[in-house]
Structure formats: C-alpha cells, structure tokens
Amino acid sequence: MSLEFAYYPGCAAKQVQKEAASSAEAVAKILGITLKPMPRATCCGAVSLRESKPAFSLAVAARILTEAEAMGHDLCTICNTCLQTLNYANYRFKHEPEILEQINGVLKKAGVRPYEATIKVHHLLWVVTEQVDPQVLQSKVKKPLNGMNVAPFYGCHSQRPGEIFEARKGENVDQLDQLIRAIGGNSVQYDGKDKCCGFHVMLSDKNEMRTMVGQNCLDAKDSGAEMMISPCTLCDMAMGAYQGPAEKVMGKSIDLPEMNFAQLLGIALGVDDATLGMARLHVDPVPALKKRNI
Amino acid sequence: MESRKYTLRIQRNQKQDDGSIASEWQEFTVEGGETTTILTLLESVKGYQDGSLTFRQSCRSAICGSCAMRIGDRTRLACKTHIGSVVDENGLVSISPQRNQPVLKDLAIDIDPFFKKIKEIKPYLLDGPESDTQVGASAYDQVNNVTQCIMCGSCYSDCTMSEVSENYLGPAALAKAFRFVSDPREGKKTERLKSLSEDHGMWSCVRCVQCVATCPKDVKPMEAIVKLRTRGIEKGFIDGVGQRHAMAFHNDITNTGDLNEFTLLSRSVGIFGSIAELGVAFHLMKKGKIPSPFPHKAEGIQEVRAMYKDLEENPLDVETKAAEVEPE
Numbered sequence: 001m002s003l004e005f006a007y008y009p010g011c012a013a014k015q016v017q018k019e020a021a022s023s024a025e026a027v028a029k030i031l032g033i034t035l036k037p038m039p040r041a042t043c044c045g046a047v048s049l050r051e052s053k054p055a056f057s058l059a060v061a062a063r064i065l066t067e068a069e070a071m072g073h074d075l076c077t078i079c080n081t082c083l084q085t086l087n088y089a090n091y092r093f094k095h096e097p098e099i100l101e102q103i104n105g106v107l108k109k110a111g112v113r114p115y116e117a118t119i120k121v122h123h124l125l126w127v128v129t130e131q132v133d134p135q136v137l138q139s140k141v142k143k144p145l146n147g148m149n150v151a152p153f154y155g156c157h158s159q160r161p162g163e164i165f166e167a168r169k170g171e172n173v174d175q176l177d178q179l180i181r182a183i184g185g186n187s188v189q190y191d192g193k194d195k196c197c198g199f200h201v202m203l204s205d206k207n208e209m210r211t212m213v214g215q216n217c218l219d220a221k222d223s224g225a226e227m228m229i230s231p232c233t234l235c236d237m238a239m240g241a242y243q244g245p246a247e248k249v250m251g252k253s254i255d256l257p258e259m260n261f262a263q264l265l266g267i268a269l270g271v272d273d274a275t276l277g278m279a280r281l282h283v284d285p286v287p288a289l290k291k292r293n294i
Numbered sequence: 295m296e297s298r299k300y301t302l303r304i305q306r307n308q309k310q311d312d313g314s315i316a317s318e319w320q321e322f323t324v325e326g327g328e329t330t331t332i333l334t335l336l337e338s339v340k341g342y343q344d345g346s347l348t349f350r351q352s353c354r355s356a357i358c359g360s361c362a363m364r365i366g367d368r369t370r371l372a373c374k375t376h377i378g379s380v381v382d383e384n385g386l387v388s389i390s391p392q393r394n395q396p397v398l399k400d401l402a403i404d405i406d407p408f409f410k411k412i413k414e415i416k417p418y419l420l421d422g423p424e425s426d427t428q429v430g431a432s433a434y435d436q437v438n439n440v441t442q443c444i445m446c447g448s449c450y451s452d453c454t455m456s457e458v459s460e461n462y463l464g465p466a467a468l469a470k471a472f473r474f475v476s477d478p479r480e481g482k483k484t485e486r487l488k489s490l491s492e493d494h495g496m497w498s499c500v501r502c503v504q505c506v507a508t509c510p511k512d513v514k515p516m517e518a519i520v521k522l523r524t525r526g527i528e529k530g531f532i533d534g535v536g537q538r539h540a541m542a543f544h545n546d547i548t549n550t551g552d553l554n555e556f557t558l559l560s561r562s563v564g565i566f567g568s569i570a571e572l573g574v575a576f577h578l579m580k581k582g583k584i585p586s587p588f589p590h591k592a593e594g595i596q597e598v599r600a601m602y603k604d605l606e607e608n609p610l611d612v613e614t615k616a617a618e619v620e621p622e
C-alpha cells in the first residue's frame with residue numbers, strides 16, 4: 001500500500017507551532033509516508049469562517065480539497081481544527097450533491113478545478129496508527145519510552161461530530177493510546193482526555209480558557225502523567241504555551257511537559273532535538289525523559 | 295434475550311450537616327439482557343437491594359427528560375440507554391449525577407441553574423415589529439432540530455464551557471434562543487441577537503461539539519449556536535472579541551491565503567486588549583512563538599479573491615436544513 005498524501009499542515013504548524021510540522025515531516029519520512037506539499041492551499045478558515053461567511057467557507061474548503069484530488073491523493077493534516085473543518089465540508093459535499101454543484105459553480109467561475117468529492121481527509125496520527133504496519137513502527141523505535149506515563153489529550157476536533165470522519169477506523173477514539181503503547185509508554189486514563197483545550201476562546205473568555213487548561217493538566221498529573229501529548233497544533237499551543245498563564249489563574253504550579261504526538265514519536269524514533277524543536281517547548285521535557293533513561 | 299450479571303458502580307452522594315456533599319462509589323450486581331435499560335436496573339437496585347438509592351425518573355420513554363445522568367463517559371438518559379452498549383469488558387459501568395449543577399442526593403441534582411438560563415433567554419414568542427403573520431413551509435427547516443429539546447440538561451452537564459463558567463448560557467438555552475430567532479412569528483429577532491451577543495452568550499461557546507455528541511434527541515445545539523453567530527454578524531453585532539476574531543479569517547484568506555497570526559491578536563482584542571495580553575506575549579516570545587508578520591502567500595490567491603467577490607455579489611444559502619423527523 002502506498003502511503004502518499006497531499007500534505008496540509010495548517011496555519012499554526014507553519015507559524016507558531018512549526019516544531020509540530022518539522023517533527024511530523026521527520027517521522028513520516030522514517031515510517032515511509034510521503035507528504036507532498038500543496039502550494040495553492042490557503043487557511044481552512046476554521047469554524048470562524050463558517051460563522052462569518054458560510055458559503056465562502058465551503059468554497060475555500062472545496063478549493064483545498066480539489067488541489068489534493070488533482071494531485072491524485074487523499075489529504076493528510078496535523079491540525080485537529082483543519083481536520084474537522086475539511087471533513088465537515090467534505091461530508092456535506094458527499095451527502096448534499098446540490099451544495100457541491102453550487103459550490104463547484106463558484107469554483108469554475110473563479111478558474112478553479114471543480115471538486116469531484118472523491119478523496120478522504122486523514123490525520124497523520126490515524127495514518128501512523130491505522131495504516132503503517134505495526135511491525136514496521138516497532139522496528140523503527142530506537143528509544144522506547146520505558147514505561148513512561150503519558151496522558152493522551154485528544155482535542156475536540158478530531159473526535160466530534162463522529163459521523164464526519166470518514167478516514168478514521170471505527171467509532172473508538174484511541175489512536176493516541178495505541179501510539180503511546182506502541183512506543184513503550186503507558187497511556188494514562190483521566191477525565192480530561194476528551195475535553196476542550198479552550199483555544200477557541202483564548203481571547204474572548206480568558207479566565208475560562210486558562211481554567212480549562214489548568215484543570216485538564218492537573219487532572220492528567222493527578223492521574224500519574226509525566227508527559228502529555230496531543231494530535232493538534234492548537235491544543236499544543238493551549239496546553240503547552242498557555243500552561244504558564246493557567247498556573248497564575250489556578251494559583252498553583254502544574255509543570256507538566258506537553259508536546260505534539262509527532263514530537264514524542266520523533267524522540268522514540270531517534271530524531272534529533274533540533275528537528276523536533278525541543279527548545280521551543282514551554283515546559284522542559286528533559287527531566288521527565290531523563291527519569292525514564294530516554 | 296440471554297440474561298447475565300452486570301455491575302453498576304454508582305456514586306452515592308449524601309449531604310452533610312455543614313452543607314457539603316460526602317461522596318463514595320458503591321457497586322451493585324444486577325442481572326439483565328444486553329438491551330435492558332439502565333433505568334430498569336436502577337429500579338431493581340432500589341426495589342430489591344437498597345431502597346435509599348435516589349434518582350429522578352418518570353416517563354420511561356425519553357420524553358420527560360428526568361433521568362439524565364452520567365452513564366459511562368457521558369451524560370445519557372437512563373431510560374434510553376441499554377446496559378450492553380455502555381459496559382466495559384468486565385460488564386461494569388459507572389453512574390454518577392449530572393455535572394455542572396449542585397448535587398442533592400445520590401443521582402439527583404438541583405436543576406434550577408439550568409432552568410434559570412432557559413428563562414433568561416425568554417423562551418416564548420415576543421410581540422414586536424419583526425413579527426411575520428405568514429409562516430411558510432420552509433420556516434420549519436431551522437426550528438425542526440431545536441424543537442425536539444426535552445430539557446433533560448444532558449448538554450449542560452457535558453458542556454466544557456459550563457464546567458468553568460457559571461455565567462455562560464449553555465447549549466440548551468442557546469439552542470432554544472435560536473428556535474425563536476428563526477421563527478417567523480417572533481417580533482424581536484434583532485433585539486434577541488443583540489443580547490445574545492453580549493458576554494457569556496453565544497460567543498463563549500468553545501465549539502467542542504460535546505453537546506451535539508451528547509444530546510439524546512439530536513437537537514445539535516452547537517449547530518444552532520454557529521447559525522446564531524452568523525445571524526448576529528449579519529445584523530451588525532460585531533463589537534466583541536469573538537466576533538472580531540471570526541471576521542479576521544475571510545480578510546486574511548483573501549489577502550495572502552494564510553491566517554496572519556501576528557496581527558490577529560490586535561484585530562481581535564484591539565490595541566488596549568493587546569497591551570493587556572503583553573504578559574502572555576513576552577511569555578510566548580521566550581520560546582520564539584511570536585509569528586511572522588508576513589505569512590506565506592498561497593499560489594493562485596486571485597482565485598480565492600474571485601470566489602469571495604462572486605459570493606458577496608451572488609449570495610448562496612448553504613445553511614443545513616433539518617429533515618422531517620421520523621417517529622423513533
């Protein structure tokens with residue numbers, strides 16, 4: 001099976017969370033996944049564009065999807081919100097032919113290839129856990145996690161609403177748990193694992209957002225987590241970079257290293273620290289890694 | 295139907311003299327088939343094992359909304375939930391009261407905070423200048439899902455914003471508000487959108503979609519919230535952080551294609567808001583997390599601009615329409 005995808009990292013991974021992109025690209029290479037750039041792709045618009053300009057948001061998504069379709073590949077992303085936005089549009093295009101026709105009319109007038117609604121939208125995490133041969137993954141692990149307790153933080157937009165995610169196998173959202181176990185860690189079960197990181201109200205409801213970050217992190221820590229990983233560059237920003245501001249709102253120290261799943265996978269696969277952007281993490285993961293002799 | 299043993303792990307809650315709640319988990323072994331409902335099993339515990347177990351129930355038909363409680367990983371109606379669909383590999387399921395409201399005893403909660411918010415949005419048609427006397431067939435397209443709400447509070451219990459905010463209206467009240475905003479007979483649609491645009495209203499939803507996943511009646515509260523926001527922006531209620539943030543996207547996409555994260559902050563919270571955020575900005579800067587002011591430019595950006603112009607001149611209605619609801 002050929003693992004080639006049109007690669008759509010999303011705005012955050014091109015800018016503030018660029019370590020997620022360099023890590024994803026490095027692990028993909030090691031695991032035999034080819035990620036091809038999409039030079040024409042724009043920002044997906046997130047739910048924000050759906051709210052402010054509903055029809056334009058579908059046209060923007062169709063233009064992104066048709067680029068991948070023209071390349072002859074499914075699309076693969078590393079951002080939950082891009083994943084949900086593109087899957088939401090794709091689900092509508094596949095189930096509402098009249099909407100697809102109307103949007104294609106807009107695309108054609110603007111000189112864009114019409115979208116035929118033939119491709120699927122994947123998350124790199126799903127590709128790694130569901131399409132890469134588990135034995136191949138095992139054989140590439142150079143530094144296993146030695147039983148480290150890792151909290152999976154899924155993020156809302158890779159889970160809900162369930163029906164739109166055509167490229168995910170089954171109803172169960174356990175891909176991070178699978179990945180943690182596959183690289184020698186122990187996946188920590190805690191209440192906050194499928195809750196919200198608060199990213200989308202970071203500016204409008206500041207204290208509430210920081211409380212979400214604080215509660216989810218403390219919940220994971222109280223359940224024994226030494227590290228937290230997420231499949232989303234926006235969750236990374238919230239749970240990692242905003243952990244400091246969250247500590248101020250919670251009035252106590254959290255100190256839980258958080259990183260993108262591709263970074264922890266990269267550590268296990270022996271990718272160098274510079275490529276993984278270890279210096280860009282807000283909570284230093286080195287003590288937690290050293291404790292497990294990694 | 296084959297019968298087997300299941301374990302209900304029930305959170306027992308008892309109010310203490312000082313007003314606090316003492317909480318402990320208690321396991322009960324019950325017998326039933328895969329499709330026996332949680333409510334039937336709770337009744338058998340109350341009838342044959344421990345008469346002091348307290349929970350609400352009434353219609354047994356997913357209509358009254360009384361028996362919503364946390365069953366397994368989310369809030370569900372006990373009368374609609376089959377034991378076989380929620381137990382783990384050992385045949386065990388945890389049952390606890392709804393979240394985000396005060397617990398009274400065992401699985402019963404004080405539902406006043408939830409209903410206070412429903413009342414806050416004035417859940418009835420208001421007289422006013424926008425009242426239409428003609429109700430067309432398509433009017434039902436938008437109120438269809440939201441009128442199915444049975445006020446069980448499941449969405450409120452699982453709402454991630456309600457968990458951290460006492461003031462947030464919550465999914466059910468906002469879905470109900472949408473029901474009136476989209477009803478042709480409603481006389482004060484614009485006034486409603488104005489008050490819903492205030493703090494702790496429709497712009498405080500985090501878009502986690504938990505309410506859509508949880509709702510036992512397919513109300514899809516978050517879909518209603520997204521549509522409320524679109525209508526609010528259309529009416530010009532754009533003077534809030536959430537609205538300004540949402541508005542930033544189409545400008546950036548038609549400008550370079552990518553979001554300009556560098557200027558997003560000042561456009562969302564304004565210059566004074568940005569100064570207040572400086573502490574966080576310095577915190578982010580330490581790790582090189584201040585974005586470039588010049589994002590990458592996508593190829594063929596003129597196509598995106600043409601699409602935008604076309605849709606501004608020839609608007610398309612792409613709102614989801616609810617299908618006729620079949621009886622369950």
